Amino acid sequence: MPDLTTPTRRTRPWPTEGLSYGGDYSPEQWPREVWQEDVRLMGEAGVNLVTLGVFAWSRLEPEPGRFDFAWLDEVMDLLHASGVRVDMATPTAAPPLWLHRAHPEVLPVDADGRRWSQGGRLGWCPSSPVFREHALRVVDALAEHVAGHPALALWHVSNELGGGNARCWCDVSAAAYQRWLAERHGTPEALDAAWGTAFWGHTATSFDQVLPPRSAGADLNPAAVLDFRRFSSDALLEHYLAEREVLERRTPGVPVTTNLMVHAGGAVADYATWAPHVDVVADDHYVVADDPRGWQELSCSADRVRGLAEGRPWLLMEHSTSTVVYQAHNRAKAPGEMLRNSLAHVARGADGALFFQWRASTAGAEQWHSAMVPHAGPDSDRFREVVELGRCLRALAEVQGSVVDRPQVALLVDVPSAWALEGFPLTSQVDPEERPLALHRALSDLGVVVDVVPPAADLRDYRAVVVPALHLVDDAAAEAVADVARRGGHVLVTHLSGIVDETARVRAGGYPGAFRDLLGVRSEELHPLQPGERVGLSDGGSATAWTELVRAVDAEVLVATATGALAGAPALTRRTLPGGGTAWYAATRPDAATERAHLGAFLAAAGVAPLLPDLPDEVEAVRRRGAGGSWLFLLNHGDVDHRVEGARGTDLLTGRHHDAAVVPAGAVVVLREEAGPAA
Template sequence: MYPERPAGIAFGGDYSPEQWPREVQEEDMALMREAGVNLVSLGMFTWALMEPERGRYEFGWLDEVIDRLHAAGVSVDLATPTAAPPAWFVAEHPDALPVTRDGIRIGFGGRQSACSSSPAFRAATAALVRALAEHYRGHPAVVMWHVHNEYGAPLGECYCEHSVRAWQDWLRHTYLDLAALNEAWGTAFWGQRYTAWSQIDAPRFNHTVVNPAQRLDYARFSDGQHREHYILQRDIIKESHPDLPVTTNFAGTVNCKSTDLWQWARELDVVANDHYLRAEQPDNHIDLAMSADLARSVAGGKPWMLMEHSAGAVNWQPRNLAKRPGEMRRNSLAHVARGSDSVLFFQFRASRHGAEKFHSGMVPHAGTGSRQWREVLELGADLRRLDGVRGSGVAADVAIVWDWESYWALELDWRPSVDLTFRERVDAFYEALWREHVTVDFVHPSADISGYRVVVAPSAYLLTDASAKNLHRYVEAGGHLLVSYFSGIVDEHDAIHPGAYPGALRELLGLSIEEFHPLREHETVATTAAEGRIWSERIDLAGARAVQRFTAGPDAGHPAVTRHDLGAGAAWYLATAPVTGLRELLCEVLDRAGVPRPRDLPDTLELVRRGRHVFLINHGDEPVTVEGVTGTGALDGARHEGSVTVAAGGVSVILEDHP
């Protein structure tokens, strides 16, 4: 379910009128009309204003703002303000404040400052949301609802007394009896066997490592508690607004480690994502593309919403770099290219007070005479010209396996190397594919992957037997699978799969691993075609053949890259982290699988097809000519017969004559 209004691409962002006097609010309405703003998120952190004391609701100030927005032609994404409980609630229920893993109860004054397991917090949430939803039943300006804000960031896990009680209930429901729990957690190790549910505490800080299976389950439990808090609000809203979509905004799909978005997507009417550039990271537009692709994938390929990004600098990174001329436009249109039907910012007008006063806004502190405001006006005009993009899809021939449970498990304590991180391998493979101009979907390892020519599994450390069989069927049916090292190692309880590594994938890959040989910091090993770092291992072939071999290091002479022809497809395996050669290996797999892609384009040029629209985004300092594109420029109306030249730092969107 996507909001029916606004009719075109949604443009606007978070609006905080409560921070401004009436005359500024009236100026904002005029500026919104000038820019073409058609949707704002409203009320995000205003619980203290909506309910200044328990049970006394004051919506009059909000009524005035919503009516004013409606008169200006701006629709409202109405938020529930539960991410910022008021001081009176905390004073009444100090036990609702979250407790950190090392036992510190946080104080009041931040956000996400109440535990999702707290009965008092849930009761207060339900009362407020019911009053808010009933009050705005049928209001023509309200076109969708926005629950809470960025679940899981910064509050992922809480260790308070309410969480522990809910945790014990969750364990009873999940395992049914203690014998099953003791078996799943391997509690015979270190004498941890439990004989009563009440003995099981949260996995608090310890002077040594805590049971990893317990910590993995606590991550599942904690994420589920936040989701219950969302569902509580969603269901109350639906009582009064059954036809309006309800969502919550993810704190950046690729950065929201504590939140299993495959699970969350089942509960949302529309997926909404926030993305902020890592300002100091070179080529940070690639991370942006990955976040957008993951948002689209979590949405099941349907259009999604860019709920927040920045017009300029943010305020919370070590060094908050301003965006260069044209960068905001490239960022915004890249999200649209990859499936977003909205371009929304945090925030409309930059704040004067509080922790985020140095965060940019569509209207910056410098005002409407600034370059930033001029670029906002230009972007609004661009988006109005792209109305025809809304609702169309993005096709991909290649998928990358992404599983949040594997993410959690891989980064627990005492793995073979501190360099084993989930994102390191995923980022490397994604970047190589991006530079090859290959559009990528992300998939859960148990999903239907039969429609992809190539599937890449960079960080599949945790892999269930069912998911391993799914990958096996994919290859036998003609798919090409590329697996990176330290995959298929443990099951859903972080227990080693029986037998030699890589347990769940031995038969599929046609090999076994005798021993891991992690590399020292800065150490590299050579192969017959490349150079690797982080990892090496001793592979014994059992049906696969060696494509590359190590020529140096602890496994010199042994396979470094293998291929196992199985059924109609092939399973490839990579036993190191290439410093060089990853892109070349991927090209070999892509070519064997027949994946079409443009050739001879610089890797600073981003090319994405969405429906009949071809988005060409030039992140380089030189113009680029793209061959093989015939159609009409959606932004400038220019006709192109077989080629398009994209200016340095520019964007061209072509409506092709034939899809």
């Protein structure tokens, strides 16, 4: 396996002038006469970037080794003549039927040993050398052909890697997994020690005895499952890097990315290890239709993507104009919601907003997925909103290249930790995403913008660090968190944090393990609550899902449980360090209002104030700053108008000057601030 730890990111110009706007374009689905209408409508909407060729492998290589680029040339020339730049996708997300017929062994195998059939997407094993050979051949031919075309602005490797083939349990994957384990652990004895294989007597004397964690009729070793998830993420990353190497060789000046999937529902890969290898961090995000405050999940995900980009501008590669097709309950977006969603991503650091897709498909698996041009055509409210969004993004052109003002608070999120917490055996009420999202929402409700970063991020410039259910943590990350408090900063750690090390082995001696000494507490036993069970807290609040038998060893008890089996046990503690820093432990899951109160006290101790005082509920405020000044984004997700005191400047979307901005219901105001507040 190649070196995956040395960053390969390059600095390249942004693919468009101003903010990028457009979406996935699939002209191969339509007759030529539609292409002319497409570019005309793109001009009307202000589109300046489209993703081309995502699912076009069978059109580009209809037979092994025979390539047809004539239609692609025609489309690229047409787009270029219309001022639209191209984000060229490598077509490897959709292998042609001839490849599956000739080489069915490239299809993934599930944990039960069943090989997939053709007909889906991403129908390939990431470790398959046969697939890799065919994939790199078409990528090389495509890159050689389009090199130098004036429309080419960005490369888009495959599509949503892992969104269907996140793991493969075939024998080829097993051999690759064994090599990965040998590189990671060195010796079978070291692997046995890391995994605790003495339990059930599963010790190994050679790596070729170790198979992927397939269905076995019993609970699997969590350390083995975790390592297989890590291996699978690395296998996909290795494939990305193989395609990237071809693209860099053929078109060295063109930036390369791939679309990540940072959103609710769990991660298919550890993107913290991927981000150093993309020239532009790009993300696909779809709001959760069932969540009445889904805009807060959007904000959390956008902050996570910005964290992966280390604060640099990033690209929203996909989102939807309205309905999607894969959620249990899909919902059409209300008037104004699409524009508000798009600008929420821009507020939090995106320098563009692209959709899946340009024109709604009339056939195929995603024929009911919304698009910029809906089935109803351009004479529709949806397309008129698309045109209006294009106008807004052009009005915000001066924002391009600026960054979100550096927050004072960091919230730590780690994908391997979430994987380690999946299926937590003591209670079904543990969701690895619940604590990070709940605390992000509470901080947002308090008007505080945060950076959501992986544990390996540099934490030295933050006043406060929040550690929500960081179940798995290595010694280096735990030490970095402790350093924040030792240098006078402030740390809040929630339950379920620090319990296991990087191999998923429990840290003996009492919970919360790696953070026990920092927090000055020791938990003897975990007491998860039953569904529907609620306990009172001494400050009048209540808690659900979780309690534990905590002893305050060197910490002040701020809140205790007031009812239940553990009445009197600490629920919220604070330890003050010699340098004035503090370390707080939240041992329960409080109700939302109580959690906001606890976080408010923590932020007050840290000296962290909201971006704007008395920000109305359902209004977000985020500031971007650049060489040209500062811009304050105000997004009203509610159904009544709100006046925002302290928001002064000229609204780029309307040209109107505000001394105290009034943000209409469901609308967005973007103020060019006068002189700008101090950084």
